[in-house]
Amino acid sequence: xxxxxxxxxxxxxxxxxxxxxxxxxxxxxxxxxxxxxxxxxxxxxxxxxxxxxxxxxxxxxxxxxxxxxxxxxxxxxxxxxxxxxxxxxxxxxxxxxxxxxxxxxxxxxxxxxxxxxxxxxxxxxxxxxxxxxxxxxxxxxxxxxxxxxxxxxxxxxxxxxxxxxxxxxxxxxxxxxxxxxxxxxxxxxxxxxxxxxxxxxxxxxxxxxxxxxxxxxxxxxxxxxxxxxxxxxxxxxxxxxxxxxxxxxxxxxxxxxxxxxxxxxxxxxxxxxxxxxxxxxxxxxxxxxxxxxxxxxxxxxxxxxxxxxxxxxxxxxxxxxxxxxxxxxxxxxxxxxxxxxxxxxxxxxxxxxxxxxxxxxxxxxxxxxxxxxxxxxxxxxxxxxxxxxxxxxxxxxxxxxxxxxxxxxxxxxxxxxxxxxxxxxxxxxxxxxx
Ligand code: URA
Numbered sequence: 001x002x003x004x005x006x007x008x009x010x011x012x013x014x015x016x017x018x019x020x021x022x023x024x025x026x027x028x029x030x031x032x033x034x035x036x037x038x039x040x041x042x043x044x045x046x047x048x049x050x051x052x053x054x055x056x057x058x059x060x061x062x063x064x065x066x067x068x069x070x071x072x073x074x075x076x077x078x079x080x081x082x083x084x085x086x087x088x089x090x091x092x093x094x095x096x097x098x099x100x101x102x103x104x105x106x107x108x109x110x111x112x113x114x115x116x117x118x119x120x121x122x123x124x125x126x127x128x129x130x131x132x133x134x135x136x137x138x139x140x141x142x143x144x145x146x147x148x149x150x151x152x153x154x155x156x157x158x159x160x161x162x163x164x165x166x167x168x169x170x171x172x173x174x175x176x177x178x179x180x181x182x183x184x185x186x187x188x189x190x191x192x193x194x195x196x197x198x199x200x201x202x203x204x205x206x207x208x209x210x211x212x213x214x215x216x217x218x219x220x221x222x223x224x225x226x227x228x229x230x231x232x233x234x235x236x237x238x239x240x241x242x243x244x245x246x247x248x249x250x251x252x253x254x255x256x257x258x259x260x261x262x263x264x265x266x267x268x269x270x271x272x273x274x275x276x277x278x279x280x281x282x283x284x285x286x287x288x289x290x291x292x293x294x295x296x297x298x299x300x301x302x303x304x305x306x307x308x309x310x311x312x313x314x315x316x317x318x319x320x321x322x323x324x325x326x327x328x329x330x331x332x333x334x335x336x337x338x339x340x341x342x343x344x345x346x347x348x349x350x351x352x353x354x355x356x357x358x359x360x361x362x363x364x365x366x367x368x369x370x371x372x373x374x375x376x377x378x379x380x381x382x383x384x385x386x387x388x389x390x391x392x393x394x395x396x397x398x399x400x401x402x403x404x405x406x407x408x409x410x411x412x413x414x415x416x417x418x419x420x421x422x423x424x425x426x427x428x429x430x431x432x433x434x
């Protein structure tokens with residue numbers, strides 16, 4: 001048992017806190033402040049924090065506990081301050097999905113509308129890709145910036161996508177890694193406090209959340225996604241950050257690609273005024289929410305995509321971080337094609353299975369320290385509702401490690417279905433939470 005004199009100079013015992021939560025009683029603010037600070041300072045054993053996370057998974061956190069928990073997480077590190085910038089700041093967070101490359105066109109688009117977007121992103125683990133992994137497929141581009149470099153780029157370009165510094169919510173870095181290996185990721189209060197502590201500490205004055213729903217997302221049902229979204233919106237408000245959430249469809253992958261360089265190429269198509277209609281629709285919808293939240297909605301994002309203004313910001317943003325926006329993107333050494341077995345209409349295309357196939361081909365990692373293959377992934381030639389002919393390519397697999405083709409085929413074996421009637425159309429945007 002570990003006893004530490006905590007931040008409020010109150011001695012607490014980890015085991016009492018675990019028991020209190022297991023019994024379903026409420027933790028005090030002092031207990032929460034103490035345990036988060038002590039865990040961050042390595043004064044609480046991982047197994048004790050894991051037991052508490054499991055108790056929270058089963059018992060939940062009250063509104064009051066969740067506010068205290070999130071604030072204690074924010075206070076474990078630094079809070080960035082962008083109040084000196086000449087533009088209003090707004091950020092976006094997606095709960096993660098397959099083929100979700102929206103951040104790439106969205107950040108420069110919103111900057112082209114006159115806001116500043118400080119987007120601190122992560123690397124992927126498992127079947128959803130990380131934004132930094134995608135951008136690192138651009139030759140020369142670097143993810144790590146000092147706070148001063150970030151501030152300068154925000155003032156000059158208006159758009160930054162980079163990795164968070166070590167001072168930002170260190171409590172979450174430890175706790176998220178622990179949850180990942182103890183089966184305690186899927187707790188709505190722990191997900192909400194993890195995401196919102198980082199987003200609030202990042203210091204933007206407004207935040208738009210893209211909460212994904214479906215097989216390729218954390219939240220499998222609209223009901224659970226709405227619950228998570230409402231909790232996060234309320235947490236943002238409590239910290240005076242204007243926060244809005246969209247609930248968006250993630251049963252089918254977004255766009256036509258899943259994989260790092262493949263997704264960058266698709267994002268550049270959108271910035272050039274083309275690209276798949278679902279990627280464009282979601283990019284524009286999120287951009288509208290972001291600019292409305294900071295009073296820059298005198299611009300129409302559709303016009304700024306068409307005029308090339310968003311592309312100009314993209315090029316400046318990539319160059320400012322050492323990247324060459326004109327360089328050829330990496331291409332995988334081997335490809336393999338899955339074809340339609342008969343004529344018909346594609347009924348479904350399971351996001352989770354496509355994400356898993358891309359991951360097995362080398363686009364994602366199984367452990368934090370693994371490298372990803374920049375060219376690996378999946379290209380989708382048809383989406384649900386489309387007429388296909390027997391023998392026509394449906395999916396192309398890309399990898400440098402062709403021995404993985406078999407595992408990718410296994411992942412995709414039941415991922416799609418060809419039928420005779422048109423499937424019911426699913427809207428992309430399923431709800432809005434304020
Ligand atoms: N993303 C996060 O940052 N934290 C979680 O707990 C889940 C997803």
